[in-house]
Amino acid sequence: MSVDKKKALGKGLSALLDDSTSINSQKSYTAPETGGVGHNNNGLGSVNEIRIAEIEINPFQPRTDFDEQALIELAESIKVQGLIQPITVRRVNSHSYQLISGERRLRASKRAGLNTIPAYIRTANDQQMLEMALIENIQRENLNAMEVALSFQRMLDECGLKQEELGERVSKNRSTVTNYLRLLKLPPSIQASIRDGDISMGHARALITITDPIKQVHLHQQILQHGLSVRKVEEMVRDLQQGNAQKKEARKPEPVSFQIQKIQDDLASKFSTKVKLKVSNKGAGSIEIPFLSQDDLTRILEMLDW
Known part of the structure; x- marks a missing residue:
């Protein structure tokens, strides 16, 4: 592997993985020429060549849409150049791993016909896996706004983060986070248009x-x-x-004069119900006395000597 490729290993993951994955550990990796397996059972944090068949898809993966043409192009590139950036997995048992990040690279490697793939192996619980998968996807340039919004909401709901903490995790200010979350309040038809780029x-x-x-x-x-x-x-x-x-x-409504208000209050007190006076500029008007039932109407009429 060339020096340039070695430097490229893990680029973009250092901000996500706070473990022993380092430049030194990256330099220790050499891809097997024959495609054999170079397991390092004590190699947490280092780059290891593991069997693709032993890798389970990340159940917390927030990304559901993968561009078919882009996968084909990446697979062709992998056939020629190899996989430059390893995926990241956690160990389930001695011969089973669960993907943390890099599903697009894993899918393309399968298309390229690889049997093994370089991978960082690290220890992570379910919440850490979810958070890392979400952050990796949020940082992708081609993620649509609705995917970002849904990922933000999942980080708030499932990772127990506050908006300020979420902003720190993804290097965005709180107003940006808020704007994305507000998209989830739009009607479904509008959300679909945002997702589809319309x-x-x-x-x-x-x-x-x-x-x-x-x-x-x-x-x-x-x-x-x-x-x-x-x-x-x-x-x-x-x-x-x-x-x-x-x-x-x-x-x-037009402001009521003190005199009219006084009359309304006196009448309301007399009839035990709200009374409204409407008076035009010419002095004409009307009096409204609402009633709640037939009995209430009878009561008011009796008071008026009707």
Whole structure:
């Protein structure tokens, strides 16, 4: 193996694995030319060549979609160059391992026809496995926003983390974490569009600020039908919110004068029910005396000497 390949081993994993995996241990690894197995039963933290057939898929893997063409391309690369970055596993027993991270590399290695694969072996409990698998996937550039959001939520729910702790784990500030988590409150049709790449994170952030799900879905449909830009959607959301504010302002009742309020209170006390006076600018108006039942109406009519 070339010096460049040795340096590349484990790149990106050092931030995730806090054990004895180091540059020195990486240099000790040499891939067998014949594809034989180089088990190191005491090699926790070092790179070992283990049988692919002995590796179980990580049950905590949050990633469910793997690009078929990308797997084919990676498999072809592995046939020519070998696997540069080892996978990470935990030992179940002497001849059984469970994958912690690197499922895409494992799948491509199987396609490439490999019988063995280089792997870091480490000790991890179920929660650590889940956390490492989630963090590895979150740090992938091609992970869609919904996968990130769901991974964040799983880390909060299943790893018992707070948002601040989650942000530290994934090197993101709390506002970014919050924005992703808010995606999970959007209607399912919008979440599906984010997942499929039909709308961007920018579109989603604008839609989140609308509180009415029906209006969210309506604007979402307009985005899809007319290919609206993020800026255009933001403008439409602002107009919608301003329109709602104006409607609320228009619905505000006219302030009641002290004199009218005094009459209302006196009548309410007399009839033992809420009384409302409506008086126009010209002095005309009406008196509303609500009743709760037929008996209540009879009581009020008797008081009016009806």
